[in-house]
Amino acid sequence: MPAVVESNDEVTAEAKPRKGWFFNPYTQILLSIMLSTAAQLCLKKGADKSVSEIWLGVEGLRSGWVWLGIGAMVTSLFSWLYGLRFVPLNVAFNLAGLVQVLVPLACWLLLGERIGPTRWCGILLVCAGVFVVARPLMRVEEKL
Amino acid sequence: MTPLAFLLVVISDCCSLAGQIFFKHAMGGANEIKATKLAAGVAIMAVGFFLWVGLMSKFDLSFLYPFDGLNRVVLMFAASIFLKEKMTLNLWVGVGLICAGILLVSRS
Numbered sequence: 225m226p227a228v229v230e231s232n233d234e235v236t237a238e239a240k241p242r243k244g245w246f247f248n249p250y251t252q253i254l255l256s257i258m259l260s261t262a263a264q265l266c267l268k269k270g271a272d273k274s275v276s277e278i279w280l281g282v283e284g285l286r287s288g289w290v291w292l293g294i295g296a297m298v299t300s301l302f303s304w305l306y307g308l309r310f311v312p313l314n315v316a317f318n319l320a321g322l323v324q325v326l327v328p329l330a331c332w333l334l335l336g337e338r339i340g341p342t343r344w345c346g347i348l349l350v351c352a353g354v355f356v357v358a359r360p361l362m363r364v365e366e367k368l
Numbered sequence: 369m370t371p372l373a374f375l376l377v378v379i380s381d382c383c384s385l386a387g388q389i390f391f392k393h394a395m396g397g398a399n400e401i402k403a404t405k406l407a408a409g410v411a412i413m414a415v416g417f418f419l420w421v422g423l424m425s426k427f428d429l430s431f432l433y434p435f436d437g438l439n440r441v442v443l444m445f446a447a448s449i450f451l452k453e454k455m456t457l458n459l460w461v462g463v464g465l466i467c468a469g470i471l472l473v474s475r476s
Contacts, residue, residue, distance in 0.1 A: 271424035281422030343476035349469030357462030
C-alpha cells in the first residue's frame with residue numbers, strides 16, 4: 225500500500241510547477257515576454273551598428289548585441305515553453321500580445337525613438353487586432 | 369517605406385511562420401524525418417531572422433515591430449485556404465484592425 229501512495233505522489237508532483245516565485249509559471253510567462261522585448265531592442269542596437277545594406281542582415285553577427293539578442297530569444301522560448309505547461313493557453317497568448325505594446329514603449333523610453341500620434345494609434349490598432357484573433361488562432365495552431 | 373522593404377517584411381514574416389510549423393512537425397514522426405524537418409525549420413527561420421535584422425538597420429523598431437502582426441493575418445488566410453478554416457466575423461474584425469493599424473504605422 226505505501227508504495228502505491230508514493231508513486232501517486234510522484235505523479236502529482238510532476239504535474240505541478242516547482243516551488244518558489246521564480247518557478248511560478250506566470251513569472252516565467254512574464255519573463256518570456258520581457259526577454260523577447262529585450263531581444264528586439266538588442267537586435268536593433270546591433271543592427272544599427274553593424275548592418276550596411278537592407279538585405280545584409282547577416283552582417284549583424286559581427287555585433288555582440290545581436291548575439292545577446294539571440295540569447296535572449298532562446299531563453300525566452302524556454303521560459304515560454306515551461307510556463308505553457310501550467311498556464312491556460314488563452315491567457316498565455318493574450319499576455320504574449322502585450323509584446324506589441326511593450327516593444328514600442330521600450331523604443332520610446334530606452335532607444336529615444338520619437339513616436340507620433342499616428343504611429344501610436346496604429347500600434348494600438350494592431351494590438352487590439354492581435355487580441356481579437358488570439359483565441360481562434362490558438363485553435364488553428366493546434367491543427368497546423 | 370518602399371515596396372521592396374514591405375516585401376522583405378512580408379517574406380520575413382512568412383519565413384518565421386513556416387519555421388514554426390516545421391518545428392512543430394519535427395516533434396512527431398521518425399528520427400530521420402525529424403532531423404530533416406528540424407534542419408529545414410532552422411534554415412528557413414534563419415533566413416527570416418536575417419531579413420528582419422537587415423530591415424532593423426534601416427527603420428525605427430517602433431515603426432517595424434507592428435508589422436509582426438501581419439504574421440497572424442498570413443496565418444489566418446493560410447488556415448482558411450489550406451485547412452478550410454471558416455473565417456468568422458471575429459477573425460475579419462481582427463484582420464481588419466491589424467491591417468488598419470499597419471496602414472497607419474506605415475504612414476507615420
